Amino acid sequence: xxxxECDALLIRCAKHDSEAFRQLYAQTSAxxxxxxxxxxxxxxxxxxxxxxxxxxxxxxADQYTQQKGKAVTWMATxxxxxxxxxxxxLKIRPQETDVSYEGEEFASHDLAPExxxxxxxxxxxxxxxxxxxxxxxxxxxxxxxxxxYTHEELSNTxxxxxxxxxxxxxxxxxxxxxxxx
Amino acid sequence: MSELKxxxxxxxxxxxxxxxxxxxxxxxxxxxxxxxxxxHLYLRAVTQAYEQYFAGLNECLPEQQPSEKVWQAIEQQLDxxxxxxxxxxxxxxxxxxxxxxxxxxxxxxTLGAQTAxxxxxxxxxxxxxxxxxNSGSVSAYVAMMESTDTQRPTIMATVKKGEGVYLHFIxxxxxxxxxxxxxxxxxxxxxxxxxxxxxxxxxxxxxDQVVKLDQAGWNDLRNVGRLAxxxxxxxxxxxxxxxxILYQGKxxxxxxxx
Numbered sequence: 001x002x003x004x005e006c007d008a009l010l011i012r013c014a015k016h017d018s019e020a021f022r023q024l025y026a027q028t029s030a031x032x033x034x035x036x037x038x039x040x041x042x043x044x045x046x047x048x049x050x051x052x053x054x055x056x057x058x059x060x061a062d063q064y065t066q067q068k069g070k071a072v073t074w075m076a077t078x079x080x081x082x083x084x085x086x087x088x089x090l091k092i093r094p095q096e097t098d099v100s101y102e103g104e105e106f107a108s109h110d111l112a113p114e115x116x117x118x119x120x121x122x123x124x125x126x127x128x129x130x131x132x133x134x135x136x137x138x139x140x141x142x143x144x145x146x147x148x149y150t151h152e153e154l155s156n157t158x159x160x161x162x163x164x165x166x167x168x169x170x171x172x173x174x175x176x177x178x179x180x181x
Numbered sequence: 182m183s184e185l186k187x188x189x190x191x192x193x194x195x196x197x198x199x200x201x202x203x204x205x206x207x208x209x210x211x212x213x214x215x216x217x218x219x220x221h222l223y224l225r226a227v228t229q230a231y232e233q234y235f236a237g238l239n240e241c242l243p244e245q246q247p248s249e250k251v252w253q254a255i256e257q258q259l260d261x262x263x264x265x266x267x268x269x270x271x272x273x274x275x276x277x278x279x280x281x282x283x284x285x286x287x288x289x290x291t292l293g294a295q296t297a298x299x300x301x302x303x304x305x306x307x308x309x310x311x312x313x314x315n316s317g318s319v320s321a322y323v324a325m326m327e328s329t330d331t332q333r334p335t336i337m338a339t340v341k342k343g344e345g346v347y348l349h350f351i352x353x354x355x356x357x358x359x360x361x362x363x364x365x366x367x368x369x370x371x372x373x374x375x376x377x378x379x380x381x382x383x384x385x386x387x388x389d390q391v392v393k394l395d396q397a398g399w400n401d402l403r404n405v406g407r408l409a410x411x412x413x414x415x416x417x418x419x420x421x422x423x424x425x426i427l428y429q430g431k432x433x434x435x436x437x438x439x
Contacts (some may be wrong), residue, residue, distance in 0.1 A: 018259075025252060030244035037245060054255050059373065059406070062431075068229065073236040077229075080239075084204055123237035138365045144203050145238055151205060173199045180234050 001027050003070050010071040013061035021058055028072055029054075032079045038149040039083035049086050053079040087148050129179035136171030140165060194227055202231035220434075259298040290428075319434050326430035336428050338408050342399055346392040346408075348384055360386065360412070366412045368392055368423055371429075374405035379423055384410065405432050 006027055012020035032053065057078055064074050108144035130138055140158065143149045151169065155162040200206045201214055218225040244351040334350040341347065346368065360366060366385065369378040379401070382392040409429035411422040 013397075022252075025255070029251070030246050031239065031242065033247040033251075034242045034245045035239055038242070043248075047247050050247055050251050051254050051258070055258055058255075058259060069233045073233055073239075075238045076239045080204070080236075088207060120237065120240065122234070123240045126234060126237045139205060142238070144205050146242075148204050148272060150207055169193045169195075169203075169205065173196070173203070177195060177199060 001031065001072065003072055006075075007066055007071040010057075010061055010064050010065075010075070013058060014064065024057075024071075025054060028075060031072065032075060035076055035079050036083045038146050039080070040086055041147075045086060046083075049083045050079070053082040056082065084148050125180065129176050132179055133172045133175055134168075137168045137175070140168050141172050141176070144169065184386055194224055198224065198228040198231050201228055202235050305327040319403070322402055322432050322434055324430040324432045326410060326426050326428040333427070336410070336430075338430070340394065340399075340402060340432075345394040346381065348390050348392070350386065363403065363415055364412050364424070365415045366410050366427070367422070369408055369409045369411065370401070370405040370432075372404055378409065379405075380418075380420065381408075383413075383415075402432070405430050 006024060009020045009024040009027070013024060029050065031052050033046060035054070036049045037043070040046050040049060053075075054162055060078070064071060068074055130142075133141070136158075140154050143154060143157070149157065151162060151165050154160075154169070155165045158165065159166075197206070197214060206214055218228060255353065320342050324338045324340075326334070326336040326338055337349045339347045339349075348368075365383045368381040368384050370381055371378050381394070381398070384390060384392060405428055409422070409426050411426045412424040413419070413422070414424070416422070
């Protein structure tokens with residue numbers, strides 16, 4: 001995925017350039033689908049979310065400017081919010097399927113220099129800040145982000161009192177905020 | 182403490198923005214927060230900044246290919262919408278370069294000095310101040326509707342609560358809009374998220390006219406992204422535009438409390 005090219009393609013989408021939209025989809029859909037799948041956990045649901053998200057991206061492309069950051073980041077926010085909306089609309093959390101949690105493992109562990117070098121500066125900083133958290137704080141935050149868990153769901157999954165979970169997340173986010181700023 | 186004042190506390194801002202960006206905020210709290218973000222520029226900026234930070238976590242996710250039917254479904258859905266708005270994409274005028282958003286003045290800067298002065302005069306004429314948001318409600322919208330034909334006038338549409346849509350033709354070009362016999366100009370609302378346009382009513386080329394809008398129509402405006410005017414046969418009342426789109430413009434809240 002060429003992020004600069006995606007920036008240019010999304011800007012062209014704002015002018016209703018359907019060819020640019022097709023190329024943008026080709027370059028980004030695999031990443032966006034991965035985001036959906038981790039939250040809703042089922043292929044069909046994830047594909048439904050992906051479709052809704054790209055339709056919204058097409059219609060909202062004029063809201064993107066390069067001052068807002070990378071296009072793929074902007075798109076990922078749209079996709080993630082759609083996935084969270086879908087999760088909210090379901091009565092029960094979908095059963096987990098065979099989904100790799102490589103993303104969470106990566107963010108949890110120390111990385112070798114050659115692995116870090118492939119990441120953008122922003123992500124390297126985020127990784128370093130995450131490493132400063134207690135493992136349990138980091139785990140709770142990453143489960144919330146990657147899988148869309150609420151405080152209550154974290155409490156059930158990690159089998160800890162709700163107040164404890166809220167305290168872990170609160171302190172973890174405070175540390176992150178200080179580190180990122 | 183009122184809800185808005187609570188959100189004006191920077192400490193509270195930051196915590197809530199992080200909760201939202203991580204995905205911990207749900208239900209009504211999330212809806213309230215999203216509503217406040219629409220109106221409060223600083224809250225929106227802080228939240229977007231944290232969304233940017235955390236979006237880096239997606240960079241390390243392994244990619245997974247969706248099935249081909251997803252793209253086919255997207256194409257089909259957009260084609261269906263294209264059928265309803267069949268000339269809209271071809272007639273879209275070049276959008277002005279996006280400016281750094283400063284709330285009220287985001288669109289102001291795209292106007293020429295003469296038009297900007299006119300807009301200010303009109304706002305005063307209609308008694309619309311620059312702080313219309315009260316108790317969290319919007320009192321007016323505005324859209325600058327431009328034509329692909331630069332010789333045609335620009336139409337300024339001002340939508341005032343409890344009244345309707347005021348249309349004013351700004352004669353920047355030399356050519357007035359001429360309507361062939363048996364045809365009429367028809368005003369449409371285009372939803373933000375796409376979908377079938379909603380007809381508002383027929384308009385003429387007479388200056389300073391108003392299209393009435395009831396309370397339900399006013400409430401629906403929060404979901405409207407653009408206004409458009411097409412050329413339609415007088416006798417027909419199709420539910421979607423069939424003729425050429427002559428004008429369109431983005432609908433914006435005319436005031437901001439930032």
